[in-house]
Amino acid sequence: MFIRSERLFLRPGWPEDWAELHALIDDEAVVRNLARAPWPYGPDDARRFAALPQAGRHPHFFVTLPGVHGSRLIGCVGLTEADGDAEMGYWIAQRHWGQGYATEAARALLSLARTLGHRRVIAMPFADNAASARVLVKAGFRPTGEVRQLRSPARIAPTAALIHAVNLAAPVDCDGPEDGGFEPMRRAA
Template sequence: MFIRSERLFLRPGWPEDWAELHVLIDDEAVVRNLARAPWPYSPTDARAFAAMPQAGRHPHFFITLPGVHGSRLIGCIGLAANQVDVELGYWIAQQHWGQGYATEAAQAVLSVARTLGHRRVIATPFVDNAASARVLAKAGFRHTGEVRQVRSPARVAPVAARVHAIDLVAPADCDGPEDGGFAPMRRAA
């Protein structure tokens, strides 16, 4: 699955992406805000992530920035099953922070989430990650009032994380009523 937004191209990872991925995510400032990424982040971790297969209703994407000389990897984003919820997770390489890429990628993935039939998506940024909370607010998420203790391999102890959620509107039903919308066209013989 591929997604094109205004400035970004979201695509599956390919095994040959591992080296570029490793250079970008092998940064404690990035990984300390992630609950699932190992720390330290090794080349083996990058190879495994780049080769990870897609999960039908829970896709993940490499966020790339198209340019004159091809597309550069700038981060990752995806949906994951989390107990009863679907959770959005993402990261952007530090040199690309503050440019709206995370918000743009989140909005694009939420559009796909809706198409995949998800009705609610959550995200759980750490309380000390105000930038991620702003990204989520711009993408339409609202803080639920719930706070969870979440572990990050790059932190010593569990950290409080605020649960944000967005309720997605169902896609328009273009099939019409049960009879396919043909009743008005039928004539009595």
């Protein structure tokens, strides 16, 4: 499966991506905001992740930025199963923060999640990661008021995570996230 958004190309990981993946995610500022990534993030961790098979209704993608010299890897986005819901996780390499790539990748994945039949998607940013919470709200998620304690291998102690959710069963013909749905991807003119 592949997804094309306005600026990004989301594709499966390939085993030969491991070195580029490792160079981007071997960054404590990134990994401390991920509950499932090991720390330190070693070359063998990158090899394993790059070779992971797709999981049907819970795919994961390498987020790439197409350019004249090919597509550069800038992060990852994916879905996992979470107590009957789908859970979205993502990360963007630090040098690409603040450019809207995480929001764009999240919106693209939500569009696919709807197509795959998911009715609700959750995400769990750490409470001290305000930037990630903003990404989720821009993508159509809303805070649920629920808090969970999560452990990241790059953090010393369990940390509060603020549960966000988006209802994909809502009609698609909304003007944007303020209508209770998510903002659909733009159609080509």
